[in-house]
Amino acid sequence: MEKKPQIPFSPDPTAAGLPASQSHEMQSAGMSSAASFASGAAHEPVDARAPLVLGNETFASITDTVARPIESKTPLAWYICFAISLGMLSLLGVSIAWLFWEGIGVWGNNSPVYWAWDITNFVFWVGIGHAGTLISAVLFLFRQKWRTSVNRFAEAMTIFAVMCALIFPGIHVGRVWTAYWLLPLPNQMDAWPNFRSPLLWDVFAVSTYGTVSLLFWYTGLIPDLATLRDRAKSTIARVAYGIFALGWRGSNRHWLNYEKAYQILAGISTPLVLSVHTIVSFDFATSQLPGWHTTVFPPYFVAGAIFSGFAMVINLMIIARWVFKLENIVTMRHFENMAKIILLTGSLVGYAYAMEFFIAWYSGNPYESFAFINRATGPYAWAYWTMVSCNVISPQLFWFKKIRTNLWALFIISIFVNIGMWFERFVIIVTSLHRDFLPSSWAYFTPTVWDVTTFIGSWGLFFTMFCLFVRFLPMVAIAEVKSVMPEADPHHGTGGDHAQGTH
């Protein structure tokens, strides 16, 4: 407390611009309400919570911490990771090239399992992509300040996951060279897509989601890109960051427009969190296949997507936090919060599983009952029980604070959740298809090596993008994190000392 509270001088325009913009942000983005300012710290329930940034971090040190991995010499470990990721990515390239050359037959898909790993992977990746937007947009609108240190990361994950996801519907069609016919392009044949098909809704939903997520992410990046531009030592970096920073100078007007744009995009993104996976679930729910034709699918899919998305964020964040020494910014509180969301959504998913069985029995539809009994006891029972143990049982451990705050436990359970969620999609798609109405057409699906390499390859794309991301972009939203620090409070050090529990 000896240190005089001050706005530290920094060449960082973000920081420099803070006092002015911050006051604005207080009103527009609403870091806390005007009422709470007036009523004083003692009655402020939110700000009385544990601090979001630990250690004696200052605005400058935050900037330094986040910018260090970008500005310092590239470590050998990064090259190794990047090489491995790139290797996996080339596997994707080879797999897709072979697929295009030979046909869908290189996969294990058969009749009646016309969709298998292709669509499983698609739904899996789209699901992963959900956490990003949820953290960025929904938590933003709900004033969940803790989101600031993880949102950039989660959003990046979203973008990359959606990229991975978009591969699959594109390549899984029999005639890829005509895949663009899915788009409503005017043509001389006057042939339009079939607007009744959920697959078409998918095209709109996922592409909208991808676009908005990208815009949202990029908008949030602009102030930080300007920071990097101004700190850049090489011309190339300065020009490159400069181009993408769009001339950001941190003026009041810039902050005003930025905050407005950010909030509008958050507003647009929020319904998309619900709509994307709802529409993805329509692919199944609106068909008439037993096991697909289920009204619970939209909420169940959304819950499942958030579930898997948060698990993925935890996995990636634990690694990044350790590698890039972000312990002060990404704290145990963040992990705990995310674990709680996993617990909630995991329980929702478990409820949905139980409800599917209940309805299968309650509906009196023999095909439906058979489909679910077959899931639990048929040839794919192993997949079903893998799914249940990973998705329903493992997250229940998060009831215990000790487990929620143990990074190893978090890491392992999150991996289980991701495995479980991949299997959930596999179970829904393959076990429903492999035994439907007429027993004469029943069959068993076995993947080929190309199914596996394509899936591994999609991880290659994901990791490659991540490697580039952590190397070239700030993985924590510098400006936003600063805004939740006590220094950001205009009253900081002037008596309104309400958020400095650890000082």
Add this chain to the structure above:
Amino acid sequence: MTSFEEYTMTNGQQDKTYWRSLEQLADAPAFQEKLKAEFPLGANELELKAGPSRRTFLGIIGASMALAGVTSGCIRKPREKILPYTRRPEDLVEGVAQQYASVLRVGASALGVLVTSHQNRPTKIEGNPLHPMSLGGTSAWAQAMVLDLYDPDRSQSPLQSRKEAGWQSLEAQLAELASSIKGSQGSGTALLVENASSPVLNGLITEFQKVAPQAKVYVDDAGSRHAQSTALAALGLSSSQVVLEIDKAEVILSLDSDFLGTEGDVVRNTKLFAQGRKLDTPEATLTRLYSVEPHFSLTGVNADNRLLLRAGEVGDFASALFDELAAKGVRTGDKGGAPNVTGRPWAKWMSAVAADLAANRGRSLIVAGDKQPAWVHGLVVALNEALGNTGTTVRYVPDAEAPAFAGGIDELAQALNSGGVKTLVMLGGNPAYTAPADLAFSQAIGKAAVSVHLSYLVDETSTLATWHIPRSHELEAWGDLRASDGTVAIRQPLIAPLFESRSEIEILARLIGKEPARGYELTKNHWQAKIARPDFDRVWNRWLNDGVAGDVVRPNTSTVAFNFAGQAALYKNAQTFAEPTLESLELRFPYSTTLYDGRFANNAWLIELPDTVTKLSWDNAALVAPKTAEKLKLESMDLVSVEVEGRTLEIPVWVTPGVAENVLVIPQGWGRTFEGRVAAGYGFNANLLRSARSPYMLSGAKVSKGKGQYVLATTQDHGRMEGRSIVREATFAEYRKEPTFVEKGELIDRSQQKTLLWRRPYEFENGQQWGMTIDLNSCTGCNACSVACTAENNVSVVGKERVLKGREMHWIRIDRYFTGSVDDPQAVVQPVACVHCENAPCEQVCPVGATVHSPEGLNDMAYNRCIGTRYCANNCPYKVRRFNYFAFAKENDESNPLYAMQKNPNVTVRFRGVIEKCSYCVHRINDARIEAKKAGTGIVPDGRIVPACAQACPADAIVFGDVRNPESRVSQLKATPRNYVLLGELATQPRTSFLAKVRNPNPELV
């Protein structure tokens, strides 16, 4: 490419003037070259030439890359010229197919056919309604025979000791043979023919026997029905054939016979049998079929009462039945020493059957199976005579002109081994493969100094013979065939031989030294001499036009004189087959339902066609009952070693319900060893276990578990209906009591099945609305529809690996379910193709609208629009949509350039990555619609449109027509109480409906 020459049907004097448009194409050196090379263009260069240089290798690789670019369409298509006719042949309208009548030997039957020819390419075989063995129907074999014409492996030049020899040296050899035969009066000469069903060939054989009285003529063929003819000869009816008049029978007993599947005139039998299974009117009655058999044949699948009995005990059953009927006063002849059998578990079953037969004298029929010994046939002749069936339900048709044979394959093998044969001439057949192993025929052939083999493929026998002569396909050669009832039909070729070849009559004529030795003259001259009418040319043309030689007098069958004393001689050599145990199993060798005796092994359509009962494709297996398998600790696909009489065979087992206990069923026709690119490597050769003494059953076989498993491809993994009302079935009594029994199978009320959430694209209130019914009561599951559809719609063959992955492409499949207990089940069959839902689930989900409804109610596929998301197939509850996982059609054509000639030009060949399915033969609908428009009415008359499946169906189970017209046949059938739609509760409102199955079991045996 070439000018099209005119053909004249009667102008036989010029050399090869028939349908020769493609001949020059086929003769073109480049084309010939391409055919000879399995891997065209340079692939041979890579083959083990003493170290191909790196440069050559790279050159070839580079060239193939460049070619890959060419074939994948990166550059413009090469220019091709299409030239019009300068003189158009009469009646030929380009683009309009023509049909010619002919006759084909299909299995054991002479089947009258109409062959469709597109621009002089034979593409499709239909039944000839005027021919009594077809009555308009066909079989899977007949449908597939057109593909044999374009067999990639068909032989293209004569071979001398497996080396190519020119036609000139062959002719020289034949001339030499002819003169030596003449000189020696045929001593030391043996002639082997396939059958005696061609009057022209029979006439030549008789001539040959005159020229060479010392020569011996043998006959051997799977369809020669040896046991039956032996029995008839012993009973005083030599050279006679049995004709079943099944439509006149009320009660039919099949003793291990497969008269609906592989034995005798199956198409005719099915046609007539189906007539007794129609329940189109409320007062219709139903025939009753009893079947006694050791494993499911098609006949057993369709039986009302089936007794599971090992083959070796069927004779005992016949003997006991004889006694039982004799006790009822129904008796003629005697048992000839057959054992008196009492106290068997089936005694009650047998006496119930006997009572039923006795109550239906003159309206009953007993059929003995070709795989049963002659004495059982003898007993059955006596039983039918005693029941008053002779002349009504069964007729014995003599053939006065049949030549005298010295015996069958056994006698020939003996003669060869005794060294008495210097010259062996085999006109067709493939005895080195088909002969039972204990004859060691492959070694015996070598004992003849000169052996000549006429065959279509360079098969197992050809490679052993000193001379191989390419044989013309039945669609390429003149000839004739006499049906079992005496009907003669002329076999007229559709096309000049694609490669120079000879028919059996041409070779035999050369051996006699007869001139001119061309098929056309031989055939026409034979009949001209027989008929001896001044206007013979007109008669001849009428015969060719009708496909039946109506002026040939059929033998009188009203009086038959039996000599039942011969029965004792038949029984004298009878073998007994001890009750089998786990250590000493009984073996049974039926003919393959798809490959027959192996002659269709290189036919891609048939080798991929799943057997109706086992649903196995691309392989045979040792079929074993679940109980026996359990005791032997065997599972499906386990390799076992079967040993009998010192001969062994390694074969996988396939656990099949409906097989008798302790019996192993190994279908013949598989495991060919010649270099056929389709056949080689598939299946297991049952002939290696067979014995000439008892060719179809053996006892005392030991089974030991071999190493590992052999993967078998099946198109249906699951044989139970899981309590779903998929095939709806009732007994005749139940049906009579409650004709609307099918409604009990509905999950939701039929009125609610019409309730829809959304409006349909059309209300189907205008024009003609197409629909179909499939009568499960008359469908026998014969697979003819499936192959007919393949032929008509250019459906691709995918190969075993893809069938294993469930990627077969059949547009219409036969679903087979077992009902009842595992140890004594019943089987039901159900053909399923696209049912053309009015409220089609596939259409809703296609994102690009590639599958849409037509105003006439068809669920159309726009292949060009399809991008291959496969969503439609997922959402199809009937799983009738097929996906081109690879470029199947292209692969088919690349593996054999000739296959393209079979393609139906009216049906799009589907490319990789699109969904395909049954179109209700929309091209035939359009054809009829255009015709109706031209006629001015615009209304297609009922019955004008016949889809390929319905046309092929020998049971007339498939009816197609306008469902909006209440007068149409399909509407009338849909109004019958047995009508139901599959999965109606899904409100798909299919246009194809099924007529439920009604079995008529003996109430005493229920």
